[in-house]
Amino acid sequence: FPVTIDVLILPSLEDAYPMVVLESLSVGTPVLISRFCGNADDVKLIDPEFVCTSDGIGEYATKTKSILQKYSLNSNRDVLKKLSLEFFDIKPLTKSLVELYKVATFTKENLTNES
Numbered sequence: 336f337p338v339t340i341d342v343l344i345l346p347s348l349e350d351a352y353p354m355v356v357l358e359s360l361s362v363g364t365p366v367l368i369s370r371f372c373g374n375a376d377d378v379k380l381i382d383p384e385f386v387c388t389s390d391g392i393g394e395y396a397t398k399t400k401s402i403l404q405k406y407s408l409n410s411n412r413d414v415l416k417k418l419s420l421e422f423f424d425i426k427p428l429t430k431s432l433v434e435l436y437k438v439a440t441f442t443k444e445n446l447t448n449e450s
Contacts, residue, residue, distance in 0.1 A: 340364045342402050345372065348390060352435060360419035363412030365402045367395065373435070381418045 343359040345368045352373040356366050360378070366385050368375055379386045384401050387394050406412055 342367060342399060342406070344395070344399065345369070347372075351439070352432060357419065357423050360415060360423070363406075363409075363416040365406040365412075365415060367398055367402060377422055381415065381422060 340359070341364075343355065343364050343366045345353055345356060345366065347353070348369045349371040350368075350373065353368065356368055356372070356374060356378060359366050360381065365382070366378065368378060368386055369390070370386055370388050372378075372386075375386045382402075382405075384398050384405070387398060406415065
């Protein structure tokens with residue numbers, strides 16, 4: 336049976352590119368993430384309420400309440416699914432991730448070799 340999640344709150348303040356956020360959006364589940372996540376700017380384009388600008392619990396609580404109200408309707412979740420497909424099409428996303436991992440691997444290898 337299908338399960339509906341009200342909202343995904345990513346617990347990490349920093350994440351290079353949290354895929355769980357994209358997976359949630361693709362099925363119409365709203366998200367709440369920190370501004371330090373690698374895809375925060377893109378997620379903010381779908382809905383600015385999805386990104387916290389401070390680390391304070393107050394903002395997280397306020398935004399969670401707003402998101403729950405706004406996305407309680409299935410029609411709003413359907414729009415969310417469509418927008419996530421527009422913004423996070425797998426082809427350009429895969430290319431971006433490959434480049435991100437190449438840079439991360441290159442940086443890590445250079446730091447290891449310098450030690």
